Amino acid sequence: MKQTGDLALVKKMNTAIVLDAVLRYAPLSRAQISERTGLNKATVSSLVLDLIDNHLVADLGPGASSGGRKPNLLEFRASSGYAVGIDLGVNYIRGILTDLEGGVVAEHRLTLKAQNVESVIPRLLECIETLRARIPACPYGMVGIGIGVPGLVNESGTILFAPNLSWPEVPLRTIVEERFGVPVTIDNEANAGAQGEQRYGAGRGIANQIYVSVGIGIGTGMILNKELYKGAGGFSGELGHLSIHADGKPCRCGNQGCWELYASENALLEQSAPLGYHDLDALLEAAGRGEPEVLALFERIGEALGVGIANIVNVFNPDVVIIGNEMRRAEAWIEEAVQRTVARRALAHHRGKLQVLFAEQGEKSAVRGAAYYAISAFLGKMKGSGV
Template identity: 90%
Template sequence: MMKQTGDLALVKKMNTAIVLDAVLRYAPLSRAQISERTGLNKATVSSLVQDLIDNHLVADLGPGESSGGRKPNLLQFRASSGYAVGIDLGVNYIRGILTDLEGAVVAERRLTLRTHAVDQVVSQLFDCIESLRRQIPACPYGLVGIGIGVPGLVNEDGAILFAPNLSWSEVPLRAIVEERFGVPVTIDNEANAGAQGEQRFGAGRGIANQIYVSVGIGIGTGMILNKELYKGAGGFSGELGHLSIYADGKPCRCGNQGCWELYASENALLEQAAPLGYNDLDGLLEAAGQGNAAVLALFGDIGEALGVGIANIVNVFNPDVVIVGNEMRRAEAWIGAALQRTVDRRALAHHRGKLSILFAEQGEKSAVRGAAYYAISAFLSKMKGSGV
């Protein structure tokens, strides 16, 4: 008898997940339409929908349009029943957003990082999360989770194993944040988060094979292959910023030399701009907009260096699109032509035939949107698995 009870509970969990998925994907829709889409009988659908309504995940909107006969009641996912925090922990900034359960941004915050000392960065991180949490309106689930993108290698326990541009190693960030806030925390490489953000909300929607190139102080890449995030055997894929593009090039903090990010990142741009009297990207963008020839030449060089690495990526992965994101996305007008020209010259003809090079629709917010989506996805998976 216990076996049968267990089986029934498992079936209910599976069917609840199927019904909630239908609402998430196709709402507004009626109970009858859910039955048609899922193959579940109408009585089962009605029972499961009532459970979802009781648990504040689905709202009954009342009668919709009639196709003849009584108007069916339409159902909608209750995106405001809980909220998620997404964080992009950069090398020189912390960007945070608060979203509803559909990923719509309802509040945001950005802090400048002037130190890489772990305790001080964590203190600023806590301040950012807390300020967002205080803006959550009254709702059944409150803060459902926190997603954080970081510029480094992350293991399955949410520890940052190595973040060369932060000079961090072995920092158990997930455990630290979970202890402070008491909700589930997901940590991933920021380029993976950016890839998810663009696939879910931006330029990568509906594209099967895409490489997201995060160009900030360093360079990271998130690879979505056959619509799935590719993480590699140890979960550490995507460190293409450390491709060697010069065999005897400059030494890198990672221990290699001649790494791509030493020549094509925001940091590389700032190093080259220092003799001209510029020390931040904002000033360089302003000068480029005013037609400063020396600054335009610098952006052209960075675009070409980006194109060299992207051509290598195209030759290896043959993606549908490459999406350039993070802070250097802001320089699209001044790096785009040189980047495209270099890829056209260096990538194999058959590989670039159907290739598109795009700039992130979410701009510098790709990673933070993806990080919030991680938290939302984990919460919804938990609700589906619980049978609510």
């Protein structure tokens, strides 16, 4: 009995190794998998057959030959299932449908007029349903859902604290799983954004990076030594609530002088109201026309962003700080002020190799990262099952 158990465990481990090789290096042949993994050819052939039967790998037929018979090449079947990623913002819901390699197949965006739970949850479910309806015929259908939210989330997927939504404790994972019957991953939106940029954007291949999500509030996702850092309780990254003014304005979080009160999209909109501007689109248009007062406002916001980023740099000494979410759209008008302020305030040794970048995925970093959570969970399950 023990031997049977051991053999099953070995098969699961070897299946994971072979699937990883296909995911990383495809197109490649069975012989090349054997060379890369150290598994013998008979084992590889047997496992590849299982993966083909389970619709995770496709045989492309003969590839180029270097002499002798042409080897059949294999690739991952990214269209065998689809994942939904959701970025739940304070004033919007952004959703995407992706294949199993993260390629975006469909998008859907809703504007939120109200922030109470009773209004938002039905619209969130509506967004997911709209995306699910666009899944092509495939073996696995919707494999999972990832959701990034602007607040603290515990291990059971309950939102514990979301100051800009003013929500009580909301068991979001349970609500969504009961509706759709697939695994659901809930995480802080900034953590999802960090994952999105590491996987698909400006953070690719960078070991130490801090993603700064600048929307209605400010959140940060920290990837240290290539791993997402979540802290002892899983709640790290609330750097938007660092005090940058000791006797500053009161914040909904209970603190005062918080960074997000001076450098977020909400701070921008508060300061622009006397000028007659009430949304980011109008401000970006005015900046594009060269309106002096609007340009000066973006300059102040850029400086305030730079102050907080310099503090982050001095604490964490990252390789890269990536600015994302809605304020990424203002890059042309805030970048110079951000870079200048960081250069002036960060310690010289910390900023030596530092780069301050703007998210390659723009305002979609979090939604891409959320979809990646769902993909990663599905592939992890398939590897662990031994297929």
